[in-house]
Amino acid sequence: MTATRVLDELGCYLLAGQPRSAREILDEVADAERLGIGTAFLSERYNKKEIAALSGAAAAASAGIQLCTAATNHNTRHPMVTAGMTRTLRDLSGGRFTLGIGRGIPLLQGAYGIPPITTAQMADFAQLMRRLFRGETIVGHDGPSGSYPVLYLDATLDEYLPLGLVAFGPNTLKLGGRMFDEVVLHTYFTDEATTRCVELVKSAAEEAGRDPDAVKVWSCLATVGDHVSEVDRLRKTVGRLGTYLQGYGQLLVDTNGWDHAVLQRFLSDPMMGTVAGLDVVGTTDQLEHAASLLPDEWLACAATGTPAQCVAGIRHQLDLGCDGVIMHGSTPAELEPIVAEYVASA
Numbered sequence: 346m347t348a349t350r351v352l353d354e355l356g357c358y359l360l361a362g363q364p365r366s367a368r369e370i371l372d373e374v375a376d377a378e379r380l381g382i383g384t385a386f387l388s389e390r391y392n393k394k395e396i397a398a399l400s401g402a403a404a405a406a407s408a409g410i411q412l413c414t415a416a417t418n419h420n421t422r423h424p425m426v427t428a429g430m431t432r433t434l435r436d437l438s439g440g441r442f443t444l445g446i447g448r449g450i451p452l453l454q455g456a457y458g459i460p461p462i463t464t465a466q467m468a469d470f471a472q473l474m475r476r477l478f479r480g481e482t483i484v485g486h487d488g489p490s491g492s493y494p495v496l497y498l499d500a501t502l503d504e505y506l507p508l509g510l511v512a513f514g515p516n517t518l519k520l521g522g523r524m525f526d527e528v529v530l531h532t533y534f535t536d537e538a539t540t541r542c543v544e545l546v547k548s549a550a551e552e553a554g555r556d557p558d559a560v561k562v563w564s565c566l567a568t569v570g571d572h573v574s575e576v577d578r579l580r581k582t583v584g585r586l587g588t589y590l591q592g593y594g595q596l597l598v599d600t601n602g603w604d605h606a607v608l609q610r611f612l613s614d615p616m617m618g619t620v621a622g623l624d625v626v627g628t629t630d631q632l633e634h635a636a637s638l639l640p641d642e643w644l645a646c647a648a649t650g651t652p653a654q655c656v657a658g659i660r661h662q663l664d665l666g667c668d669g670v671i672m673h674g675s676t677p678a679e680l681e682p683i684v685a686e687y688v689a690s691a
Contacts, residue, residue: 346685348381351409354663355687356384356563356671357680358415359403360394362581363625367393367402374403376677377410380684384411386445386529386671389418397430404438412438415529415671416447416511418454419470419490420462428477428498431506443527444474445509448517450592464516465489471508471524478506513596518542522549522560529563532673533586533646535601536665539564543666561669564662567647568672570655570683579632581674582647584624587611587635591623603643611638648672652686659687 359373377385389396396417403412434442448462469490480503483496509527512518521528528546547557569581589597598608616634620627648658662670672680
């Protein structure tokens with residue numbers, strides 16, 4: 346299908362999962378744009394998904410779709426490197442690029458020797474970026490994000506810099522409402538958790554004197570149609586949720602009010618203990634075994650089934666108060682029948 350209008354309320358990730366080649370982003374962003382998807386999101390993994398390189402490729406291979414990093418970590422680059430990257434990408438894309446940051450995964454950061462990220466650091470960093478894009482010269486900054494003798498980008502620059510934030514816990518959600526333009530929620534949130542998160546963001550925006558409607562809250566909804574092969578469906582649903590549980594299961598279970606005993610049973614299972622990154626390296630047998638350990642209601646926090654069923658799941662997220670839905674886990678080509686149904690049933 347070729348879109349007749351831009352679906353600003355729909356987003357997708359480029360290079361979802363484990364692409365064979367980073368070059369696939371060139372076709373994927375073109376597919377997403379052809380379908381009318383409003384925003385293409387880019388996540389970062391250090392193997393072959395470095396965010397600046399991918400964003401540049403996506404910007405050059407597209408003409409109208411919005412691009413947003415969701416997310417990179419602010420402390421893996423010097424602020425001037427990030428500022429220069431952001432300005433270059435906004436120029437390259439004709440203003441279509443939004444810098445999105447997040448807290449990151451503590452286990453991975455600890456293994457790499459990257460300091461853990463705090464809410465105060467992200468707030469401080471956001472303020473620095475906004476000042477640089479107003480053309481300010483910042484002298485003697487000493488704040489949560491670091492100490493810098495001088496930060497300077499371009500005195501002729503005077504623009505408002507849109508920023509995105511991937512948010513999970515209440516402090517990050519409130520920060521998103523106070524200071525950011527777009528907030529991306531986590532995948533596999535229950536309805537109650539989603540509603541609560543939206544309310545936290547919007548209330549924080551209002552308390553900060555901002556228009557709550559000006560802060561766009563994105564649901565990140567695992568969207569996997571039954572036209573995808575069974576093994577791929579397992580990997581994109583069971584595998585992805587299992588990997589989240591392995592990485593930060595306590596936080597996800599606490600957020601959703603799920604049973605901690607189920608999490609412990611999953612994590613202590615002998616087979617699961619041998620798999621690091623279930624969505625990446627899990628075999629079919631391991632994925633099927635993982636599915637037997639996870640309650641149906643946990644896996645139901647997704648849009649699955651026929652295109653019509655997936656669309657119903659997407660529209661439900663909008664009914665919960667989200668401003669947009671990222672159809673997570675599937676490539677634009679895999680999303681085509683779902684987007685076609687969404688348009689046809691509007």
